[in-house]
Amino acid sequence: MLKSNLVLRSTLLLFFASFWMMNTYGQDAGRKTISLNDQWEFQKENGATEKVNIPHTWNDKDVLDDVASYYRGLGIYKRKLKLDETAKGKAVFLVFNGVAQEAEVLVNGKSAGKHIGSYTHFIVPITQYLNYKDDVVEVRANNRFNEDIPPLTADFTFFGGIYRNVTLLITDPVHFSQKENGSSGIFITTPQVSASTASVQIKCSIDNTSDVAKKVQVLTTIYDAKGNKVANQTVAVNLGRGNMIVVQDLKSIQKPELWSPENPYLYRVVTKIIDAKTKATIDQVSNPLGFRWFKFDSDQGFFLNGKPLKLIGASRHQDYENLGNATPDALQTRDIELLKNMGGNFLRVAHYPQDPLILEACDRLGILASVEIPVVNTITESEAFTANCLNMQTEMIKQNFNHPSIIIWAYMNEILLRPKFTTDKPRQQIYYDHIRELAQKLDDLTRKEDPSRYTLLVNHGAFDIYNRVGLTKIPMIVGWNLYSGWYSGVPADFARFLDRHHKELADKPMLVTEYGADADPRIRSFLPVRFDKSIEYAIQFNQVYLNAMLSRPFVSGGMAWNLADFNSETREETMPHINNKGLLTIGREPKDTYFLYQAYLASKPYLKITSDQWKDRAGIADSASSTCTQPLQVATNLKSVELFLNGKSLGVKDAVDHICQWNVPFVDGKNQLRAVSGDHTDQTDLNFQLQPYRFADQIKFKDVNVLLGSKRFYIDEKEHQLWIPDQPYRAGSWGWIGGEPFKGTNNRITYGSDKNILGTNNDPVYQTQQVGIKQFKFDVPDGEYELSLLFAELVGGETKEALAYNLDNNHKKEVVEQRIFDVAINGAPFMSKLNIATDYGYTTAVKKKTTITVQNGKGIVIDFNAIEGKPVLNAIQLRKIY
Template sequence: MLKAKSLLLLFIAAATGLTSFAQDAGRKTISLNDQWEFNKENGPVEKVTIPHTWNDKDVLDDAAGYYRGMGIYKRKLKLDETAKGKNIFLIFNGVAQEAEVLVNGKSAAKHIGSYTHFIVPISPYLNYKDDVIEVRANNRFNEDIPPLTADFTFFGGLYRNVTLLITNPVHFSQKENGSNGIFITTPQVSASTASVQVKSSIDNASAVNKKVQVITTIFDAKGNTISNQTTAVNINKGGNMVVIQDIKSVQKPQLWSPENPYLYRVVTKIIDPKTKSVIDQVSNPLGFRWFKFDAEKGFFLNDKAVKIIGASRHQDYENRGNATPDALQIRDIELLKAMGGNFLRVAHYPQDPQILEACDRLGILASVEIPVVNTITESEAFTNNCLNMQTEMIKQNFNHPSIIIWAYMNEILLRLKFSNDKPRQQIYFDHVRQLAQKLDSLTRKQDPSRYTLLVNHGAWDIYNKVGLTKIPMIVGWNLYSGWYSGVPEDFGKFLDRHHKELPNTPFMVTEYGADADPRIRSFSPIRFDKSVEYGIKFNQVYLNAMLSRPFVAGGEAWNLADFNSETREETMPHINNKGLLTIGREPKDTYFLYQAYLLGKPYLKITSAQWKDRTGTADSAALTSTQPVQVATNQKSAELFVNGKSLGVKDAVDHIMDWQVPFVNGKNQLRVVSGDQSDQADINFQLQPFKFNDANIPFKNINILLGSKRFYIDEKEHQLWMPDQPYKAGAWGWIGGDPYKGTNNRITYGSDKNILGTDNDPVFQTQQVGIKQFKFDVPDGEYELALYFAELVGGETKEALAYNLDNNHKKEVEEQRIFDVSINGTAFLPKLNLAADFGYTTAVKKTTRITVQNGKGISIDFNAIEGKPVLNAVQLRKIY
């Protein structure tokens, strides 16, 4: 009965906002994620739950930019009498990017930086009656706070967990840059023995000197005590003491590795020597491992050669921005592990504590970096903020065995300043190098046990000239040969160049990738078409090159998942599509390719099953349409069956097998077999007649992309779009004109502009320019016809993406474009002027009904008045 009553009281306390603090190992923590009120500066008040961002929607709309300013969060805090005499703190895991914390209207603390957490002591400001916490968060641009510019969205908000911490006056210090005050190292590790050093920072906030004992115990994974040490200390009132304990008696330690991520637990307690009661207690993970990077032979973990292959990660999630719940964050690391990856580049900023905890637990090696991206400000304040962020990052994450690298710069020479003033530019380069040297020296001093990393983009000469390849212990290269510049085969040449010219410097490929919009497919994939198939070819080349070169320590795909980048346009505006997973964490074919390369167990997957709804034209008069199907595997060969019929055995080439499959109309059952391994999938196929008079394939509807060689899947409206074709008598197609190629020489496929007024940008980003006619030789009947247009040339001139390394961005030459559109000789859209009538890069859809009679079919004519007529897409549906 007493237990039931206690539970009831706890329920009431939670419901009313009252926080009750039972004694638990000397400290108490409780989540404060609920019962917040939020408003933008001078905006309406709403109730929110943490994590929260105010940019989850405005970063995805067609309007340029997003709210960057002040957001105000308020919450009541009701404490009972047991809290008096305690030390009370607020722990903020992440506030973007300038934060001020007020308690009862008084400023308790300020913090700079979106990505490290901070701890605020609030005891002096409390009245223990009707306390109010206020957090003022501001994600405005500030030239003294990195990041200044980057290919990701700078979300605002109180976007990670908030926790209340209550301790006794004597406690592990909360003043150590957001850490828990305990720092663990393993000075000596081997297969036979290991030593541990535990450095504990202890504060005595009481008014009297205190004699205490510090007891550190190491437990194995089963909870057995491995070793312990007790140290008696006397801490002066109001003072701090650092206690160092050396434990040298760990015999035959279980070694931590991706294959066996064995974790010990280090529990450190402050004990009252008289009462033997626990005054404070903190637990940390411990993993025994040793590692090294070798410029000739790559990476070694516990004396075993290990090829690092993994991915980088951004923290945002579909429709949530960066306010991502714990479970979804942990799932990312689980997906990386399931892919066969063994490394996570936590990029381009420290992330939620859950991430590295999951890496420790699952056996994922990691690097972490601060957000010094693209460019710097040459101010003392900027430098100090960078140094402080680096210190916070290291101290807060010091005890994670998964971390082997601390990093501090990414592509810092991508946006070159002072290009027209070489002497001034040299001063800027000197500042960049000096900042890098300061960050590297700070890192080596704070943590000599790990490596330092500076990440460059592929401009070899300038990074060497400025001296940035000489500062870090490891050089990182972000390489996109075959995407932002060149061809995929250039990648291997770059790797060999590093090894030849910097033979004593270990390196990793810290980024590589190609956009793969999961809605886009192609049978003839090319650079910039955004097809999944090009992504497969690209990643095969890169994986082969890295795995075949021992001197390449490893590589991290960019990115684990698609992520928000508000300034991007392209096929999926405001999203970078280089992820192996979608932004909602659905696997792409490229994810399955990595499983085929990396998993140690037999693997067989019909990757094309992701393309579960297809369409295509029948082969001649046949009742089938032949299209390729891909299978990813680590087996030598496999056999594919379609609707029970074998299509033969194929050998894998670079972990991929291809079959030409004759799809029938409707459901197609695929099954692939290799030994004991098998996989199966159902593909729904809409067969289009080779000619409209084919009675065996009745025509229903067709959606055609002009100037395109790619298929597009509109999942929201369940429509399948297919590439165009020149006119074929008895069927359909265009007459006259050429595919749109753009006016800057970089993009050779369609347009990469954001099309306003639609979510189906790929429908409007290609077009036939100079088209004279489009014909459907359909039989008599009633039809609905839709014509799709967008003016792709002209409009607002926007800054070209800095990442496009071979960008020859030229000002577009706008031309007057006026033309008539008629259908079967009747005027439909006279004097159509897309730019003047609708605006540039704006989706235009015009629909009409047509009665076809006397065997005339449908003929759409385009008559030029000025400039060249265009058609972006066409849609035809038979009504009856």
């Protein structure tokens, strides 16, 4: 925790230092930028007014509750704007980094500008609306569904609000244009780059908003990382009113320092407008410059600066725990630092352009990147939808044009996942034709706006349909989102898919743009299976995928889905409203999968006891012994590792796919673990609660929390409880008698339910159950005990649309039957004629607690007596009082 705080503090200091320098530097150079993030008043339509600061979203809480959907509508922001006399005669702009998703900006009650799209920034000129006394800015933001604005549907939440920074920009009437689709008005290319020489072209768009012609000079200077001048050029320009394009070519830069992930060397390009008469700087803009060249090859993969480089990294969503997408600057930059520390060299900015800080960090840290617009799952066949897509693509390219980290522009994601007109094939073909035409327009636009980079269209794993519709032919690179072994099939299908692409699309470079398996950080399993949401299954899944990609040169790279868990309001599952495929939690704590990637990708020796995350374990003793044997893993890039438990060696294990595993005999209480390989060590302390094999054994019984119908462990972090898997009754111990695990109502889940359980944050406790149970017995010694029985009716309730991503998720129609039963404890009635659905509601957590006096060596016997249907029990707890 201390280390994380230090990183965050240092990141904040660096940010504020750079922000101060940027502003003062700009103010000395004829322009002034002032943050407008404070002192806003906000209200939803017809709602109460509250004071807020930017970044802000009105959906940070309602997307996490148990009520379906969230507020998608109008939000109104107002703020006073104080400008003194020095602003008169200047050009004044409001710069918005992100407003979701339709925005209208009013100044003193008059509309100054509008913008469509949540994810690109925009600039509004406001000079003509100002009175320089008591100016008021109003922003009307709306995140309503609009069929003409992408995204229409997606597996992420469409947060509303002014959720990125707002800035006031004041310039001279002669300035670098603020009309170039939200860009800086300056576009830098490197027409020629090699290890020996390079050239740079700077294209400047300059506006003169005054009525007076002006003679100016445009001076561009390139500085190296130490501040030394490398090259410069001055062009004399006579500006009339309006716009002028100025192009400068700086050639023969000798022996450029090349930009790469190992050496992200950045030059700085400073472009000035200078008054020809007074020599004063009128306006000035600084941009990063990285010298690199690259190519994608369909057989040999990706090359940077003439050398092969496997692109391995992750995709990123912009939201953060309890903040929605209104994420502070320092936390956004930290995401890229975490990706770099993982050993990643690529970021897929998905599924939309993100805060400018993200690509700035990629430039600085050496992370290659792709960026895409949010055309996800489906389209609308309207001229307005097409126009909005083309405008978003143009804004994305122009606003991010000068980042050396970007090598790919993308424009569609899984667009055939939810095809319309499934019952009308001729009409569906027309729809497919529209999709192909839109893709072609976006690809043509991209190649025209920026011929120096590659284009990418991203598909899901339905190879045949994308090929038939023609979407594999349009982009320069084909991206595949592949989830074999998760949403469909088995993990081994992944490698077969890669080979099929290489055979049938031999001329197309490929990227694996998504792959992953849910890994709920609270769920562990020693018998991991598909869709149990365990960390252990995700480890195995990622090993298979990494091995397949790294062993195939034609696979240019792979992007894990996702860097961190993210919000998806429509999801239910073990952690409702959260997609758990992240290598980090939504609060950016690393999971074991993150450590696995470090082991695969680290350039230096790496050693990590992955269960360091799982600090509190529990388990049943091995027979009458005083230990419980459980597996423990170490992630490493070393050949072998030796593990010590409480100072005693458990032997040396060779790493298999970067994992060493031991069966560790844990003792009750503290267990000190130390992993050693040569000079490299890692150690941690685990606390273990040993459950007696038989209650008559010497191990003292305290309490036990048992999941019925489950083979996974569940960590309740808030109540500091660990739930363990059930077992059939064993004489002298405890367990169930009769029945079988609940098997769900669709084909993809091997056990349990994926429904949102109402009235609890511990959904996994209630999502499994023993169906048809007859008894549960505890052969405990005499004494006082607290017993809790936990129920939830998992069949029935509101029918909801199945996730489109579950490709073989053929929902069976649920057969809802009456379920009525009695519960008795030690022969005494406890719950009579229990009808969970009628009495409490479907998928609702029910917990019934009682105290029991055990005497005469009879233990505890809970009977479940069927009246109609089959009795169920979801979980059980027992605690000894004394």
